[in-house]
Amino acid sequence: MTLAQESTSLQFECETGNYHTFCPISCVAWLYQKIEDSFFLVIGTKTCGYFLQNAMGVMIFAEPRYAMAELEEGDISAQLKDYEELKRLCLQIKRDRNPSVIVWIGTCTTEIIKMDLEGLAPKLESEIGIPIVTARANGLDYAFTQGEDTVLAAMAHKCPKSVKEEEEKEERNAIHKLLNFGRKKEDISQEESEYKEHPPLVLFGSLPDPVVTNLTLELKKQGVKISGWLPSKRYTELPVIDEGYYVSGVNPFLSRTATTLMRRRKCKLIGAPFPIGPDGTRAWIEKICSVFNIEPQGLEEREAKIWESLEEYIKLIRGKSVFFMGDNLLEISLARFLIRCGMTCPEIGIPYMDKRYQKAELDFLEKTCNEMGVPVPKIVEKPDNYNQIQRIYELKPDLVITGMAHANPLEARGINTKWSVEFTFAQIHGFTNARDILELATRPLRRNNNLKELGWEKLVKEEAKI
Numbered sequence: 001m002t003l004a005q006e007s008t009s010l011q012f013e014c015e016t017g018n019y020h021t022f023c024p025i026s027c028v029a030w031l032y033q034k035i036e037d038s039f040f041l042v043i044g045t046k047t048c049g050y051f052l053q054n055a056m057g058v059m060i061f062a063e064p065r066y067a068m069a070e071l072e073e074g075d076i077s078a079q080l081k082d083y084e085e086l087k088r089l090c091l092q093i094k095r096d097r098n099p100s101v102i103v104w105i106g107t108c109t110t111e112i113i114k115m116d117l118e119g120l121a122p123k124l125e126s127e128i129g130i131p132i133v134t135a136r137a138n139g140l141d142y143a144f145t146q147g148e149d150t151v152l153a154a155m156a157h158k159c160p161k162s163v164k165e166e167e168e169k170e171e172r173n174a175i176h177k178l179l180n181f182g183r184k185k186e187d188i189s190q191e192e193s194e195y196k197e198h199p200p201l202v203l204f205g206s207l208p209d210p211v212v213t214n215l216t217l218e219l220k221k222q223g224v225k226i227s228g229w230l231p232s233k234r235y236t237e238l239p240v241i242d243e244g245y246y247v248s249g250v251n252p253f254l255s256r257t258a259t260t261l262m263r264r265r266k267c268k269l270i271g272a273p274f275p276i277g278p279d280g281t282r283a284w285i286e287k288i289c290s291v292f293n294i295e296p297q298g299l300e301e302r303e304a305k306i307w308e309s310l311e312e313y314i315k316l317i318r319g320k321s322v323f324f325m326g327d328n329l330l331e332i333s334l335a336r337f338l339i340r341c342g343m344t345c346p347e348i349g350i351p352y353m354d355k356r357y358q359k360a361e362l363d364f365l366e367k368t369c370n371e372m373g374v375p376v377p378k379i380v381e382k383p384d385n386y387n388q389i390q391r392i393y394e395l396k397p398d399l400v401i402t403g404m405a406h407a408n409p410l411e412a413r414g415i416n417t418k419w420s421v422e423f424t425f426a427q428i429h430g431f432t433n434a435r436d437i438l439e440l441a442t443r444p445l446r447r448n449n450n451l452k453e454l455g456w457e458k459l460v461k462e463e464a465k466i
């Protein structure tokens with residue numbers, strides 16, 4: 001007989017659960033805001049329309065740049081001409097909004113009736129004179145964050161190659177001139193000399209503009225120049241991507257975009273942990289620097305300072321345990337950061353796991369657990385929620401990070417929860433935003449402490465009878 005030992009390396013399991021996550025067409029909500037000159041046309045049924053309306057309800061007042069093309073019975077039985085209908089809609093969009101790009105979002109129905117969106121798009125874009133990007137961000141995907149992945153993978157095909165034609169060169173020069181308008185020549189060349197010599201680097205992942213600036217400046221401090229971001233703020237400023245360029249993702253759910261950039265655009269992927277939490281951000285910068293043979297400066301002190309400033313939050317969670325039910329594919333990075341904060345994590349549920357794209361993050365998670373002297377979590381892909389609930393009852397974690405569907409039922413059973421979707425929409429990347437992750441993660445614990453102080457202990461401790 002042998003003694004059961006705590007494993008120090010990661011274990012993977014796969015169950016056969018359903019994906020209890022939002023539909024990926026919800027990516028329209030953040031992508032249309034990010035790409036300012038875009039228009040999103042979702043081609044689907046009433047169900048998709050209702051879902052989008054609910055998910056983005058408030059935005060009807062803001063004149064959003066998205067619309068629904070509702071399929072009818074005639075479309076489904078192939079009696080109507082898809083091409084003519086889409087042309088009518090796109091011409092209307094051109095007339096009313098004149099965007100630089102129209103993004104067609106395919107839904108479950110277009111998948112099921114095998115609507116050839118990719119075949120229709122090239123003909124139509126040359127006819128109406130606006131580029132069309134086709135992305136299949138439907139509910140058959142694993143997680144709602146993967147909607148962004150499909151759109152970016154489709155957009156990667158549209159990134160220009162090095163400018164060859166004189167005309168284009170002129171246009172880019174004009175943009176450059178405009179950006180540098182009012183700046184002295186010496187200032188511009190002084191700025192250029194702050195960078196070290198290295199091959200072009202393009203980052204991919206949709207982040208709010210302040211976070212983009214933040215990460216760009218962090219790399220600039222090390223002398224690393226970012227040639228462009230995919231997506232850029234405007235479609236007309238998509239980064240040039242040539243064979244041999246280096247690329248790196250900032251989000252764990254972008255494996256399709258990474259594959260497209262490697263296979264179709266022949267880029268070299270820098271597989272680094274993701275810049276989430278001070279530990280992840282430092283590891284991300286270090287990895288990029290190591291690929292370019294740059295010795296990073298001052299990162300250790302920078303990281304230490306951030307940890308110091310987080311102590312107030314960390315003392316609330318140190319020694320406590322967290323359980324991830326699995327929702328948005330950010331689970332591994334968040335668990336790694338929370339373990340570094342002193343938490344333990346018995347299980348990380350995740351809807352889908354691309355072990356190659358997330359390799360550096362998985363290695364980093366294992367290393368973090370070993371350094372912190374805590375058991376490594378079990379990673380459960382496609383978890384079965386019924387089994388998970390049994391495990392939650394057994395393990396009694398202090399906090400469960402879960403999709404919206406399970407939060408209230410768990411709370412009613414006396415279990416502290418946090419919606420995972422909040423981590424998708426909060427600014428969590430970079431050194432300084434680590435505070436926001438902890439602000440979210442500690443909120444249920446702080447709420448309970450406050451209730452306790454008010455003498456309402458029963459509300460938080462006693463399991464509700466249901």
Ligand code: SF4
Nearest residue numbers: 023048051107108139
């Ligand atoms: S794309 Fe599919 S899952 Fe998403 S709202 Fe439409 S029908 Fe539902």
